[in-house]
Every structure is written in structure tokens, then in C-alpha cells.
Amino acid sequence: MPILHLDLKAIKGDVVELRYFWDNPNTYQSRSLSLAEIAHLTKDAEERYYVSSKVRDNLATIGRELFNWLDGSDRWLVSQLSERLGETVVLAIATAGQLSHLPWEVLHDGSQFLVQRYPAVVPVRWQSSDWVTRLSAQSDSQNRALRVLFMATSPRSVEPVLDYEQEEAEILKAASRPSIGLTVEESGCLKELGDLADSYGVEPSGRRYFDVVHLTGHATIRQGQPQFITETATGEAHYASAEAIARTLKPPLPTLIFLSGCRTGQAGNGGAVPSMAEQLLQYGATAVLGWGQPVLDIEASRAAATLYEALSRSNPLTEALALTYQALIKQEARDWHLLRLYVSQTLPGALVKPDRTLGWQPAPPPSVATEFLDPLTRNVRVPTRESFVGRRRQLQNCLRALTQFPHSPETLGVLIHGMGGLGKSSLAARICDRLPHFKRLVWQGRVDSANLVNKLAEALEDRTLRERLQDPNEALKFRLKWVFSQLAQGATPFLLVLDDFEENLEARGSGYMLKAPAVEVWQALVWAIRQGNPRHRLILTSRYDFEASDSGVLYRQPMDALQGADLRKKCERLSALKPPQLEPEATEETKQAARELVQLQTQAKQLADGNPRLLETLNSLTQLQQQTTQLPDRQERLNLLQTERQAQPQIAQATTLEQLKADP
Known part of the structure; x- marks a missing residue:
């Protein structure tokens, strides 16, 4: 691709030298420009190009003035470009100071912008120096x-x-x-x-x-x-x-x-x-x-x-x-x-080769890999960091609530609540990832005094602390307070994750309250953290919000359905729900198969209503999977499906959308 270099250098007084050449800087030609004229153009650009709301109407005029200023009365620029007709030409424009403020992209030859030509003439801003004399x-x-x-x-x-x-x-x-x-x-x-x-x-x-x-x-x-x-x-x-x-x-x-x-x-x-x-x-x-x-x-x-x-x-x-x-x-x-x-x-030049080149490697499918919220028990599957989609504001809200001590000492944790399948545990896992200076401990489902103490004791290296925590002759809150206070100096604080906490709740009127066995645990935890070491933090995930004494120490983070770009990203990661992409030369049979798949995908997305888990379930439908086998990218989708089944073995299998509608 030919490159016409335009190097503007101040040489003396109010004179700027324009040097231009193609390949060899030692064979440059030059012409002189007045700094006064350049200052006028810079001022003009400042007032008309950067500020005016009517700039679009003036672009051709500005571009023509710039082109004429460069071209001069000897029409050297027109002459040089005419030598390379039929080729894409790069105008490498090196400027300094106020010259860099000029809108070189709008250069206009009187008929059209240079970038509109076919092949185009493309202005680029070249940073030359004494040791970089050509591009x-x-x-x-x-x-x-x-x-x-x-x-x-x-x-x-x-x-x-x-x-x-x-x-x-x-x-x-x-x-x-x-x-x-x-x-x-x-x-x-x-x-x-x-x-x-x-x-x-x-x-x-x-x-x-x-x-x-x-x-x-x-x-x-x-x-x-x-x-x-x-x-x-x-x-x-x-x-x-x-x-x-x-x-x-x-x-x-x-x-x-x-x-x-x-x-x-x-x-x-x-x-x-x-x-x-x-x-x-x-x-x-x-x-x-x-x-x-x-x-x-x-x-x-x-x-x-x-x-x-x-x-x-x-x-x-x-x-x-x-x-x-x-x-x-x-x-x-x-x-x-x-x-x-x-x-x-x-x-x-070209960053990649054409996709029909021998040995060309396509893009790997987006990650659908999973990990576990609790790596020790391996009970709760969540997406890996690479597979996680969206939830930026929810994640930031929770991080702010968990890290704002001592500015807001009343907040000891967060409650992530919403209907099943929205990704509460997944969000909790990502919060844990973003707080590496905490030690994560996870309880799933029902929490009582015994399983709280046992898991916490397993995380303590000091034998004295373990024995004191497990002492049955002292109330739970005092045992927890003593352990937390002993860990206050230099020890890694705990991040206590209570997942699926709805199992500790019962309906009462129009809301939910703690079940009797959970009351002692909740009150003891909150009191002990406050009194012993307020650096420890709590994360609760639950289908329901709840009321309890001291529940005000929790920041409430509701979860809602995926929408917009987040929903699209989720579907792109699913073998049967990613939109079909066809080449222009695709057969009518293939195009019809793609249209039918899009219809099924639309129904599935409407049924899922932005629920990530339901999207994953619908993605596994035989009806949808069979339709994808008629598309050119069927092998790519099959590979993605195999990865999905390894990562999400818990997803129930069904055959058709009608089955799910009849038996949700």
C-alpha cells in the first residue's frame, strides 16, 4: 500500500517547511508555508470545526480549504495522487503543536472527501521524529x-x-x-x-x-x-x-x-x-x-x-x-x-488472514465453564469469571456496601434476593473473587448452631481457638465474639456466605421471617461481628427478602432479569440460542432452516423472560438442538453443546417448548 508522507516542520521564524515523499525520506520535495496562515486555519478550525453546531454543513468547505492550502498553486498534491490512481493511498501527516489541531480527516478535493474515493485516500496522523523518518x-x-x-x-x-x-x-x-x-x-x-x-x-x-x-x-x-x-x-x-x-x-x-x-x-x-x-x-x-x-x-x-x-x-x-x-x-x-x-x-496491514485460508482457526466459543461457589464442598455450580455475564451495577453496589467500613459501620453484609435462576449464587461468587483479602466460607441451605461452628472451626488453624469455639458450655454469641476478637489483629477477615438462605425462612403474613432455629444463629453472628471484629462480612442469597432483628445491617440487592446486551451475551454462550449467521451464498434450504431456528429462539426467549437458568434449560431442548444441525456452523454448536453438558449436568432434559409450557 503506497504511503505519501507529509512532514510539517518549523524551521525559522514564521515559516514551516512541508516535506513530502513516498518511500525514501532522502528524496523529499518541499514547499514553505506561512505560520500566520497556519494560525488562521487553526483559529478557524477551533471556531467552526470543534465548536459550531452547524459543523456538518461546513465540513466540505473546511476540507477544501485544507486541501488547497496543502496543494498550493503548483498543485503538487493533485499530481502526486494522480500517479497512484487505482490504489488505496495513505496520507501520513506528521504535525506538531497547533497543526495537530487541524481536521485532516475532512480533506476534500472539490468533488468529494478523499476518504470517499474508490480506492480511498486515507489521512492518518503520523508521529514522526528525528529517529522515525518514515512510516x-x-x-x-x-x-x-x-x-x-x-x-x-x-x-x-x-x-x-x-x-x-x-x-x-x-x-x-x-x-x-x-x-x-x-x-x-x-x-x-x-x-x-x-x-x-x-x-x-x-x-x-x-x-x-x-x-x-x-x-x-x-x-x-x-x-x-x-x-x-x-x-x-x-x-x-x-x-x-x-x-x-x-x-x-x-x-x-x-x-x-x-x-x-x-x-x-x-x-x-x-x-x-x-x-x-x-x-x-x-x-x-x-x-x-x-x-x-x-x-x-x-x-x-x-x-x-x-x-x-x-x-x-x-x-x-x-x-x-x-x-x-x-x-x-x-x-x-x-x-x-x-x-x-x-x-x-x-x-x-491486515491483522488476520481470510477465513478460507488453509489452517485458519475460528474464534473459540464464549466460555460456558463453571466452578463452585464453595470449592471444598463443590455443591453450588456458578459460572467462572470468563463465563459470567453482566450484573455490573449489582456487583458494584455490593462491593461498595462490603468495603465502606469504617465510613458506614452499621452495614455488615449484603442480601442478594430474587426468584430462582436469576444468578444470585453466581453474583455472590463474583463478589468473593473481587475480595481476595477475605477468607471465603460457604454454608448452603439450612444453617444451625452446629454446622455454623463446625465449618468455622475447620477454618481455624489455632487449636485453642477451635476448642473455645466448640465449647458447649458457653452461649454461641460469646464463643463467636471471642474467636472474632482474637482474629482482629492482622488475621485475614472472614467472608461468610449463607447461600440459599430461604431455607431458613418461613412465610408470615405478606412477608418472610426467620425460622426459630435460625434466629439464634443470626443474632449471634451479627452481635459477635459487631462486638468482636467488624471487619468480617456476610453475604446472604435468598429467594425472599426477610425481616428480623438487626436485619438492617444488610444492604439489599434485588436481582432482575437479564436485558439488552447482557441477554444477548448470555444467548451467544448457548449452543441453540446463539443467533444464526449465514454467508450471502447460503442455499435457500439453509436460509429456511435459519428462519425456523430464529422463530424457535424467539419463543424460547419470551418464555425465559431473561431468566439465565431457564435460558440454559430451554437451550437443551431437543427441538432446538435438532434445528441447529441444519446450519453450516453445526459442528461449532455441537462442540459448545458438549462443553455445556459437562459444565451444567444438573439441567433437566426436555424435548419441546410445548412440553415446558404444559409442565413448567
Whole structure:
């Protein structure tokens, strides 16, 4: 792919030298530009491009002025581009200071934007230096599906609230093809993103696992420096610098980082401060996409989905970007021109090979692996961290309640309540994962004095503590208080999980109360933690909320049905409920089979009403499974089904939807 380099350098006084060349920087040609003229254009862009609400109507005018300014009276740019007709051309534009503030993406030749041409002329922002004098094309495509790591951030205290689920849903839709492997980090927390990326390790070639890391959220310029607003573990705003992001992802950084946040591609202070995208290049990134200003959520979503679909089809990065621009322009998107690509030494080509290449590896199916809430007894199956879907706000609410001591010493635990199958135990497991400095102990179902003491004693290494706890001659609350107080100095606090706590409740009027045997246990636990060591915490899961003395120490977290992007992600993980994806050349018989499957899937989803466990049950229906065998991806679905049966052996088998409707 030919690269026309445009390197603008200040040389003396009010003069800037424009050097341009194709391959050899030693054969450059040059022309001089006046800084006064450049300052005028920068001011014009500031007033008309970044601020004006009527900017869309002025884009062609702005782009034409920029093109004419570069082209000059000798029409060198027109001449150079005419030599490469029929080829996609990259305009590698190196700027500094205020020049970086100019909207190079809207360059217009008088007939159309350069990015609209076929083949396109694609402006990219090239970070040159004394030791980086040309941009080298990279050809290192992998013979497999594209791998994308996605994280959306939308802290509670930041306005406007980001509709990140829309962007995630668009990318999920594009990623439903076997040529895209999408991994979603659910928390919005930078540390969790780093841990997830680390869990995939480094390939034998030295490459990191993911080709692309996509961060969507709000960005800003704070104290003169660009910051991306991520989330803490409890959902509050955490301002992350480019250096923090680079340190989190660790070298070698992925080939492409997409900062889908406003102003990630805008230089601060009128161009005097490098944008976050430019700073990431300085920390070792190869290519960074960013937005020059706040953009509409729907346009950011469409841009990401179009880009990744094009990349997955083995289009080089700049061609994929051109296709993205063209799609947005065709849709009359307001903000298409704000999408900016930054590169330094290397311009990536195709990230992956075409899916028909010999030996090509499709994306692995999303994880449906399970683990146990209590690894010792192995009674309660829950999704692994990789299989867990959604529940971000519920998780953050619970973490905030459990970690806010000493600011709110009255809260000692959380009660996760809701109907069966909504994932209460799964949420409890993820809370435990996020609190590694606690020691997890799990009781399932009925809890009495004896089984509470026995399990707690097994977790105590000190013989004296065990004997004192098991002393039958002293009331339970005093035994617990003594043990908890002895553990107060430096010992790991307990996270006491009471799962399926509804077995300790009975109906009373319109609500629920503790059964008599559970009253002693509950009162003793609460009193002993308060008096002995308030660092210990409780997690209860129950189908029902309940009233009891001291039940106010629990933060109530209701569970509701999966909706939107979370529901889609859950279905993508199920062999019979993932949407069918057909190639354009599919036969009419295959298309009819897909339509019939979609009808069955729609009925199943309506019946499940967002209940994860019921979705898993419906997924196992013979009626649905047989329909999937008529699709081209039947082997992939069969492999996923085998994994499901190993991970979820407790799911009852049924034949048809009608059976379930008749006998729920």
C-alpha cells in the first residue's frame, strides 16, 4: 500500500517547511508555508470545526480549504495522487503543536472527501521524529479469527450516562461471526482489565493474545492532561492517564488500541498538549484510534462494528478505516470525521488472514465453564469469571456496601434476593473473587448452631481457638465474639456466605421471617461481628427478602432479569440460542432452516423472560438442538453443546417448548 508522507516542520521564524515523499525520506520535495496562515486555519478550525453546531454543513468547505492550502498553486498534491490512481493511498501527516489541531480527516478535493474515493485516500496522523523518518507498512497477519478485548466504562458520578450497552451490542452483533472473537471485561475497572488480559498470557511468538483492545467511555482533559475515565471496583470515577493504560496492558501492547471516548484524539490547549492517542504511541502503542470530540453513542457504536467486521475480513487497517468512514457518511452520520487514526513507526496491514485460508482457526466459543461457589464442598455450580455475564451495577453496589467500613459501620453484609435462576449464587461468587483479602466460607441451605461452628472451626488453624469455639458450655454469641476478637489483629477477615438462605425462612403474613432455629444463629453472628471484629462480612442469597432483628445491617440487592446486551451475551454462550449467521451464498434450504431456528429462539426467549437458568434449560431442548444441525456452523454448536453438558449436568432434559409450557 503506497504511503505519501507529509512532514510539517518549523524551521525559522514564521515559516514551516512541508516535506513530502513516498518511500525514501532522502528524496523529499518541499514547499514553505506561512505560520500566520497556519494560525488562521487553526483559529478557524477551533471556531467552526470543534465548536459550531452547524459543523456538518461546513465540513466540505473546511476540507477544501485544507486541501488547497496543502496543494498550493503548483498543485503538487493533485499530481502526486494522480500517479497512484487505482490504489488505496495513505496520507501520513506528521504535525506538531497547533497543526495537530487541524481536521485532516475532512480533506476534500472539490468533488468529494478523499476518504470517499474508490480506492480511498486515507489521512492518518503520523508521529514522526528525528529517529522515525518514515512510516513502515507492517505485514504480520495471523491465520485465525480477529481477537478483540472490549471494556466499557460509565462511572456513576459522570454525566451524561453513557449508553455503553448499545456499542457493546453492535460489536457483539458483528462478533457473532466465527471470524471475530470478542472478550468482554464486565467491570469497567482498569485493574480488572489488566488481570483479564494477563490471564490469556503471551503467545510463543511474543505477541500478546489480543489484536485489539477497545475502551469505550468518557475522556477529558484534566489539569492540562488527557485522561480516560474508568471505574473503581465500586463504580466511582477513576481518571486514567495514557501511561496508566499502557502499564495495565503491558508490552508488547496490542496492535490496535481503540479509545472510543470523546476527546481521546483531540490535542489539548489548542494543540499544544498531545492527545491521549498520541501519548499512547509514546508508551509503545503501534496504532491508536480516538475521537476528536464528543460523538453520538449510536455513531460510535456503528463505527466500531463496521471497523471490526472489515478487519475480520482481512482488510488492512487503513482500508477498514476507509470503509468505516464511507459507511458513516452514507448513513449521514454527524460525527464521522472525528474518528482519527494515530501511528508512529509502523502502519499495521491486515491483522488476520481470510477465513478460507488453509489452517485458519475460528474464534473459540464464549466460555460456558463453571466452578463452585464453595470449592471444598463443590455443591453450588456458578459460572467462572470468563463465563459470567453482566450484573455490573449489582456487583458494584455490593462491593461498595462490603468495603465502606469504617465510613458506614452499621452495614455488615449484603442480601442478594430474587426468584430462582436469576444468578444470585453466581453474583455472590463474583463478589468473593473481587475480595481476595477475605477468607471465603460457604454454608448452603439450612444453617444451625452446629454446622455454623463446625465449618468455622475447620477454618481455624489455632487449636485453642477451635476448642473455645466448640465449647458447649458457653452461649454461641460469646464463643463467636471471642474467636472474632482474637482474629482482629492482622488475621485475614472472614467472608461468610449463607447461600440459599430461604431455607431458613418461613412465610408470615405478606412477608418472610426467620425460622426459630435460625434466629439464634443470626443474632449471634451479627452481635459477635459487631462486638468482636467488624471487619468480617456476610453475604446472604435468598429467594425472599426477610425481616428480623438487626436485619438492617444488610444492604439489599434485588436481582432482575437479564436485558439488552447482557441477554444477548448470555444467548451467544448457548449452543441453540446463539443467533444464526449465514454467508450471502447460503442455499435457500439453509436460509429456511435459519428462519425456523430464529422463530424457535424467539419463543424460547419470551418464555425465559431473561431468566439465565431457564435460558440454559430451554437451550437443551431437543427441538432446538435438532434445528441447529441444519446450519453450516453445526459442528461449532455441537462442540459448545458438549462443553455445556459437562459444565451444567444438573439441567433437566426436555424435548419441546410445548412440553415446558404444559409442565413448567
